[in-house]
Every structure is written in C-alpha cells, then in structure tokens.
Amino acid sequence: MSRVWIYDTTLRDGTQGEGISLTVDDKLKIATHLDKLGVDYIEAGWPGSNPKDLEFFQRCHTLQLTHAKITAFGSTRRVGINVEDDPNLQSLIAANTDVITIYGKTWSFQVEEALRTSLESNLELIYDSVRYLKSFNREVIFDAEHFFDGYKQNQEYAISCLLEAQRAGADSIVLCDTNGGSLPHEIAAAVTDVCGKLQVPVGIHTHNDGELAVANSLVAVSAGATHIQGTINGFGERCGNANLCSILPNLMLKMGKQCLRAKEDLALLTSTAHYVSEIANVPPSRSQPFVGASAFAHKAGMHVNAIAKNPETYESISPDQVGNHRRILISELSAGDNLVYKANELGFQVDRQNPKTRKMLQEIKDLEYKGYQFESAEASLELLIYETFAPEADRFELLSFRVTSERSPMQESLAEAQVTLRINSHVFRSTATGLGPVNALDHAMRKALATEYPSVNSTHLVDYKVRVLDGSDGTAAKVRVLIETTNGVHSWTTIGVSENIIEASCEALVDSFEYFLIKFDAKHARGELAESVSV
Known part of the structure; x- marks a missing residue:
C-alpha cells in the first residue's frame, strides 16, 4: 500500500476564508485535534505576518503532539535583499519548527507583473531561500505558487523553478493550483510530467474555484503525487481549499492509499470536522460528503426498504468508517418502511401491518400538511414514536x-x-x-x-x-x-x-x-x- 502524506493548512490557508477568525487558543485546540486525527503536517501560520501567529509559534511547543509536525509558512526572500537580512526568513527560523514551507513564483506572468523582476532573478530567489533554510537543518517544503497556470503559459520556465528548488535541497515540491482554475486532465498531465523530471516527492495544493479541488487532488495522486495539502471542511480563501474531509475517505477507502497513522483513525473524521466548525463558529454543512448530517440520511421509502436488507444498496461506504451514522428521515413522502426502520432503531419491534404503524404514518402526513417538518426535528419525531408505542414514557x-x-x-x-x-x-x-x-x-x-x-x-x-x-x-x-x-x-x-x-x-x-x-x-x-x- 503506497503512502500519501497529509498536510493540513486549516490554521493558515483555512483562516483566509471569509468569516473565519481563530484566536491563538482556538488554533492550539484545533492543532491538538488534528494530531489526534493523524495528519502528518500542521501548517500553523506565517510567523512574520502578524502578532497572533507569532504568539502561536511561541506557545505551540507546549503541545503534547504525538505524530504531526508543526510547520511555519512564509515566502522566498524579497527582491534586492540578502537572505540573512530578510525579516520573513528570519522569522521562519525563529519559529523553531522542524518544518518550514516557503512559496515562490513559478508563473512567468506573476514574476514580471507581481514581483516586477526578471525571470532569472526569481530563480535566484528560490535557490537562495531554500538553500539558506536548509542550512539550519530544517525540513523544507517548496510550494510552487501558480504552477499550473505557469505550466500552461511557459512550461519550460515553470519546470526550471522546480528544478532550482530541488537543486537547493528542497525535501519536497508542491504544485499549487493557486487560482483554482485547472481541470483534472490538466492536473494529471502536468503532475505526470513533473514526477518524471524530479527526484524529490511531489505534492499537490488545489483551490476550489472550479468545484474541482478534491477531484484535482485525487487525480494528482493517481499521477504520482505523494503529498496532499488541504483543509478541514474545505475552509479557505474565495471558494475554499481542497477538503480533507472528502479527500481522506476517498484516498483510504477507495484508492487504497495509506494516510494518517492507521486506517482506524479515519473514524475520528466526523468529530474533527464538527469540532473545527464549532471552534470557527461556522455551521457544519449538512450536505457535506462523508461527515455531513445528511451524508447517510435516507428518505425515499424504496431506499429505506433496501437499506434495511443491506446498507450497501445505497451507501458507498459504512458511516462508522468515518465516524458518522445513518439517519432515516420520515416525512409526508415516507413509506411505512421508514417508520418501521426508525421505530426498530429505537427498540420497538413493529412491522408495516401494525395498525399503530399505519395510524402514525397518517398522523405524520397530516402534521406535515399543517406545516411540521420532522426531517429538521428528529427529536419531536422520536417523541411521536414513543407516544404511539409507549405512551407511558411521557414524563410530564x-x-x-x-x-x-x-x-x-x-x-x-x-x-x-x-x-x-x-x-x-x-x-x-x-x-x-x-x-x-x-x-x-x-x-x-x-x-x-x-x-x-x-x-x-x-x-x-x-x-x-x-x-x-x-x-x-x-x-x-x-x-x-x-x-x-x-x-x-x-x-x-x-x-x-x-x-x-x-x-x-x-x-x-x-x-x-x-x-x-x-x-x-x-x-x-x-x-x-x-x-x-x-x-
């Protein structure tokens, strides 16, 4: 089973999402949960950018992490400044983490328009920065910013940037779809090409502007990438980053890749997703695959009838594999099978022919006609079942x-x-x-x-x-x-x-x-x- 390394950037790239703001204490708590989940890297912020991230790196060394490596993030040196004098690089070293990730330009358009420097000068920025950080015996990851856009426009130059980072000693090189505009076949072709040219591990970092961040990450792995960057719940700038809550189950359960510490750790995924949402004060998406409340919710009577016989009829995986659970919804569209399944779930041994079952199903339909909606109020639905089959359960x-x-x-x-x-x-x-x-x-x-x-x-x-x-x-x-x-x-x-x-x-x-x-x-x-x- 091949290994794919999981790099979580919820605490850095994820916090750039609209409406998301985490305190230092929030970030420390989330880091602890990510470590329990079993991710390999936790990119925690940019120590040179703001006091909050600086404080995090001062305090994170008190965390009792058992697996994950805390990673500091920054950029290559500035144009016209030596590495020894660059405050950004100095803050990365001062953060005292085992791993440092720096990004650099690989799209010629960005080099000339954003950095306002020459293509040759940019190659020097990449080489000097990686080489300098490696001299401190740190693991250095190079994020090739805008790589796929650069690859489309000037393939030779984009590849030369990667080769320069490799020559300087980068431990791994991550290809970034920074604008999130690439399609899966474009990602696959570029990753295949890069993997054939580099000797170091290749990673993937995608954004979701085209609703393809997860798909692009998975095809990158199929093409040879062994390192995936993403965030919990897909938090991130604009439309978000690649969602690790979808990537992990697909990698582990469907592609047979070794991720996290053990396959059993995947059962912590739903609780981790909900915990991060709670800390970030962002309501969890009910329809989110694998970890959402509706991910294993069944409403159609035909589906419920089949699920009762064998869950694989309408579930691609078992919900307990990702720490979620199955839900049977009851509404005016429900058949008797839904009600029977729900009642049996509560311990009542009933069937569709039971007069109480038929009477209750009609009552539910009448109530929903009046405006009730039990899909959103499962506790009230359970009370109706108790009132029907065990009326003495009422407490007051x-x-x-x-x-x-x-x-x-x-x-x-x-x-x-x-x-x-x-x-x-x-x-x-x-x-x-x-x-x-x-x-x-x-x-x-x-x-x-x-x-x-x-x-x-x-x-x-x-x-x-x-x-x-x-x-x-x-x-x-x-x-x-x-x-x-x-x-x-x-x-x-x-x-x-x-x-x-x-x-x-x-x-x-x-x-x-x-x-x-x-x-x-x-x-x-x-x-x-x-x-x-x-x-």
Whole structure:
C-alpha cells in the first residue's frame, strides 16, 4: 500500500476564508485535534505576518503532539535583499519548527507583473531561500505558487523553478493550483510530467474555484503525487481549499492509499470536522460528503426498504468508517418502511401491518400538511414514536401557560411566564421572568420540572429559528419554530407550529424537555423502555 502524506493548512490557508477568525487558543485546540486525527503536517501560520501567529509559534511547543509536525509558512526572500537580512526568513527560523514551507513564483506572468523582476532573478530567489533554510537543518517544503497556470503559459520556465528548488535541497515540491482554475486532465498531465523530471516527492495544493479541488487532488495522486495539502471542511480563501474531509475517505477507502497513522483513525473524521466548525463558529454543512448530517440520511421509502436488507444498496461506504451514522428521515413522502426502520432503531419491534404503524404514518402526513417538518426535528419525531408505542414514557404534561410582556419608557422590556404542569400525577405551578416570552417560558418550565428532575438544569437552548409558512396572511400567518437544545454532550432539535408564535415556541420547548428526560436523564430515563413494551 503506497503512502500519501497529509498536510493540513486549516490554521493558515483555512483562516483566509471569509468569516473565519481563530484566536491563538482556538488554533492550539484545533492543532491538538488534528494530531489526534493523524495528519502528518500542521501548517500553523506565517510567523512574520502578524502578532497572533507569532504568539502561536511561541506557545505551540507546549503541545503534547504525538505524530504531526508543526510547520511555519512564509515566502522566498524579497527582491534586492540578502537572505540573512530578510525579516520573513528570519522569522521562519525563529519559529523553531522542524518544518518550514516557503512559496515562490513559478508563473512567468506573476514574476514580471507581481514581483516586477526578471525571470532569472526569481530563480535566484528560490535557490537562495531554500538553500539558506536548509542550512539550519530544517525540513523544507517548496510550494510552487501558480504552477499550473505557469505550466500552461511557459512550461519550460515553470519546470526550471522546480528544478532550482530541488537543486537547493528542497525535501519536497508542491504544485499549487493557486487560482483554482485547472481541470483534472490538466492536473494529471502536468503532475505526470513533473514526477518524471524530479527526484524529490511531489505534492499537490488545489483551490476550489472550479468545484474541482478534491477531484484535482485525487487525480494528482493517481499521477504520482505523494503529498496532499488541504483543509478541514474545505475552509479557505474565495471558494475554499481542497477538503480533507472528502479527500481522506476517498484516498483510504477507495484508492487504497495509506494516510494518517492507521486506517482506524479515519473514524475520528466526523468529530474533527464538527469540532473545527464549532471552534470557527461556522455551521457544519449538512450536505457535506462523508461527515455531513445528511451524508447517510435516507428518505425515499424504496431506499429505506433496501437499506434495511443491506446498507450497501445505497451507501458507498459504512458511516462508522468515518465516524458518522445513518439517519432515516420520515416525512409526508415516507413509506411505512421508514417508520418501521426508525421505530426498530429505537427498540420497538413493529412491522408495516401494525395498525399503530399505519395510524402514525397518517398522523405524520397530516402534521406535515399543517406545516411540521420532522426531517429538521428528529427529536419531536422520536417523541411521536414513543407516544404511539409507549405512551407511558411521557414524563410530564403542560396543562396551561400564560405569558405577559411589559415595557415602560423608564425600563427595558420584561416578560413573565406562568405555567401549570402535571408531573408524575402531581400538579406544579411556577412563575418566572425572562428577557423575552420564550426565555420566560423556558425559565418557568425548567423551574417546575427541576422539582422532580433537577437534571433539566444541565440543558440549554443553543439555536432558535422561526419561519413564516404563508406570508399572505400577514401577522396572522402560521409559523414554524425550531429549537435546538444541548446538554453539553448531545444536541437535539424539536418543532412547534401555530398561528401564535408563543404557542409554537412553547410546543417546541415542551418537546425539548420531554425528549431530554426520556433519552438522557440518568435517574428517570428508561434505557430498556422500548424493549419492555409489547407492540
């Protein structure tokens, strides 16, 4: 099995993506997770460019990394400056990393228009910089910027830049599709040519401006590249960099390449992708291949029927190989197989002929006609299954609620909520205030529930969405409310629909607390509930 080295540049190139900003602590945390995933290189930034990256390189040596090599990034020396006097090169040396990556121009157009120097002078910049850095006994990687554009326009010169870096002692040379405009067949031809001319390992660095960064990276490997640069979730400038979350499974599971430390490390991919998204404060893409929430989600009844017989019928890989999981979606388009699969997943042994199954499927279709959408609120869907097959699972019942909101010129607005709950045959009433009606309802329900279930205080709302379903009715329009809640370990989403936004919110809140108590409350949740129920 041939080896491909994985070079992660999330902390450098990834942070150049619009809306992405990481603190030094953020970068240190992500670096630790990348090391656990098993990447070979972590390009952490440009120590000479800003105080944040400078601080990172001062602190990164305290990390207890077990595999990855931290890499400092910079450019070749400036025109007209000796290597000993170039502040950029000096900052790379001062970063004290085992690996240094420098980029240099390989496109004659860029040399003449951007650097405003001669082609011969640029070759000297490359040679002098690589040679100088190698004199400090560092591993030096040369990134050939704009290589593929240069190869198309002036092939001889582009190749000469690579040969100069090799002559200077570069340990590997990376071909960069900096503008992201190359097509797979162009990448394949150029990489094949370069691999035939160089004696050092060849790498690939692609951008996604043509939606081809992953494809271009994979064809480069097929053509002889043994080093891939990319980012987690494809973060990066403009349209992003090559997405390692797609590259790694394709390389390891479909192309038979050895990456990471071990094949088993690939199971950390989904959690790593989500962790990086969380730290970067960028919502994970549900439709992202391999690691997205929808990557193994099945909705069509025919698909679910086949999946139940053999998952390979509609899955190219098993979700657990990348740390993801299969999801069966239920909607007004669903057949009975979807509901049966979901109920069986929860432990209820039911079939399509069960009257309760048919009744519940009709109920779901009726509810979705009214505006409910259970694809986005799987917790509410699970509650419907429990209510159908194990109604005694209910932990409480909301008997009534009342919300008032008041604002005067002299003070901020204040909402007050009063709720009456039946909990285990006892009636509880509570009153609480909040910054708004939903916040007040949350506090009032939590206050009443905590008398019997103190664990509810470990939960908190993390997202609240409202969608108007039919704007033609104006302020009387029906709204759909989605609430996402977490207990710090698990997250779940519930739904409410009504012409009254407070009532819809209250419905979603009730489902959220109910779901938590059934699934996660250590003292009261019935782990064997479904198995003990005869249906």
